[in-house]
Amino acid sequence: MKLRLLLGGLAMAAAVAGPALADDVTIGFITKFPVSFYTSMVDGAKAYAAANPGVKIIYGQGQSGTDIDGQIALIESMITQGVKGIAITPVDPTVAKTLDKAVAAGIKIVLMDNSIPNWTGASALATTDNLAAGKIAGAFLKTQLKDGDKLGILEGVPGVPALDQRVDGMMAGLDNPKVVIAGKNETDCDETKGINAAQDLLTANPDIAAIYSACGPPAAGAAQAIKTANLPHKVLLVGFDWCCGERDAMKSGIEIASVAQNPFKMAQLGVDALLKAIKGDKVESVLDSGAGLVTPDNMDSADFKSGGN
Numbered sequence: 425m426k427l428r429l430l431l432g433g434l435a436m437a438a439a440v441a442g443p444a445l446a447d448d449v450t451i452g453f454i455t456k457f458p459v460s461f462y463t464s465m466v467d468g469a470k471a472y473a474a475a476n477p478g479v480k481i482i483y484g485q486g487q488s489g490t491d492i493d494g495q496i497a498l499i500e501s502m503i504t505q506g507v508k509g510i511a512i513t514p515v516d517p518t519v520a521k522t523l524d525k526a527v528a529a530g531i532k533i534v535l536m537d538n539s540i541p542n543w544t545g546a547s548a549l550a551t552t553d554n555l556a557a558g559k560i561a562g563a564f565l566k567t568q569l570k571d572g573d574k575l576g577i578l579e580g581v582p583g584v585p586a587l588d589q590r591v592d593g594m595m596a597g598l599d600n601p602k603v604v605i606a607g608k609n610e611t612d613c614d615e616t617k618g619i620n621a622a623q624d625l626l627t628a629n630p631d632i633a634a635i636y637s638a639c640g641p642p643a644a645g646a647a648q649a650i651k652t653a654n655l656p657h658k659v660l661l662v663g664f665d666w667c668c669g670e671r672d673a674m675k676s677g678i679e680i681a682s683v684a685q686n687p688f689k690m691a692q693l694g695v696d697a698l699l700k701a702i703k704g705d706k707v708e709s710v711l712d713s714g715a716g717l718v719t720p721d722n723m724d725s726a727d728f729k730s731g732g733n
Contacts, residue, residue: 442476442699450480451698452502452510453691454495456537457488459641460732461667461687462513465536468691469511479699482507486515489581489613489639496522503529509698511550511691513537516584520545532701536694537687538586547701550694550711552685554586557715558593561636561662561683564717565594568660568680571602573633576625578646580613580638587613590638590664590683606632611642615668618642622649632659640665643682647673666718671732674723682718684728689713 453469455462466483473479482505484498495515499522502510509532512523520543523533527545535549569575577594580587591608606629609621621642622635626649635650637643643663647670650659659678663670666684673679690713697707718728 442472442479442696443703443705448478448480449509449699449702450482450505450507451695451702452484452498452505452507452512453481453695454484454498454502454510454512455486456495456513456515457486457491459668461640461665461685464667464687465513465691468688469695471688472692472695476699479695481695489515492516492518495519499523499526502526503531507531508702509533511536511694511698514540516581517541517543532698534694534698534701536690538584541585548694548697548707548709548711550690550697550713551586552690552715553712554589555593555596557664557683557685558590558595558638559597560593560715560717561590561664561681562594562597562599564597564681565634565636565660565662566598566600569598569600569603569633571600572604574604574606574629574631576606576622576629576632576635577608578611578618578621578625578635578637578639578642579608580611580642582610587638591636594636594638611637611639611645613639613641615641615645618645619649620645622646623653626650626653626655626659630655631657633657634660634662637661637663639663640667640670640682643679644669644673647676647678650678651676666728666732669732670718671723674718674720674732677720680719682732683715684718685715686713 486494611617663682693711
């Protein structure tokens with residue numbers, strides 16, 4: 425049975441018109457690290473600023489998925505530069521203390537991509553419904569796996585809600601206690617760690633049927649590990665993010681599906697919410713940018729063609 429699951433809002437949207445502002449406004453835009461997903465977010469923010477000339481954006485980006493110190497330094501720099509608001513993809517909950525300094529200085533905060541548990545300083549969260557998106561991956565795997573099959577899981581950064589929800593959602597969508605979980609290995613959403621984590625799973629479980637990766641870079645790494653292992657049977661690989669080498673992995677026939685987000689739209693929703701908060705307008709607390717399933721059948725469609733790099 426062919427499964428086609430798409431959530432609304434996935435197609436690339438034109439830059440939206442922002443709220444009317446009395447004066448030019450400078451905001452900060454901070455992303456986690458240099459991969460295509462966050463590059464697309466920056467593109468979305470730039471398109472928004474181009475469509476709204478009164479908006480000036482100062483950009484900053486960390487070096488890795490665990491670059492806490494780098495992100496803290498970027499927040500502090502934004503505070504010093506006098507921005508009116510910061511849209512940020514928080515790399516770790518510990519950056520909340522520095523964001524508190526920004527809030528105390530009258531700076532509005534909008535989180536993007538993932539939340540900070542129990543932190544109430546944000547005006548809004550622009551994100552993918554990661555639990556629902558994880559269920560898309562799990563529902564697909566349910567059509568591919570039978571009772572007794574082994575499934576390995578490549579986690580992102582445990583403790584980051586968005587990444588944990590991708591695993592929880594996958595398990596809920598899979599909904600089969602007779603599928604054996606061969607292991608859950610942490611990757612920090614890093615490709616090299618993904619290679620190593622997948623190699624460990626393949627070595628310990630040479631009969632493994634499938635691997636699910638909660639992030640794009642480790643999915644690309646897992647594809648390399650599966651190719652190198654050269655097992656006598658096909659190991660199914662399902663990813664999440666549709667970025668960072670996943671297109672090549674799918675073209676090679678190793679990765680069979682990935683859950684795609686819409687980082688371009690996510691950034692635009694985040695910046696727009698931030699400007700509304702600065703202006704004093706009402707802002708929805710959670711803004712969902714949508715997700716959908718990429719397969720070899722639709723990977724070159726308009727919705728997904730720009731992803732997977």
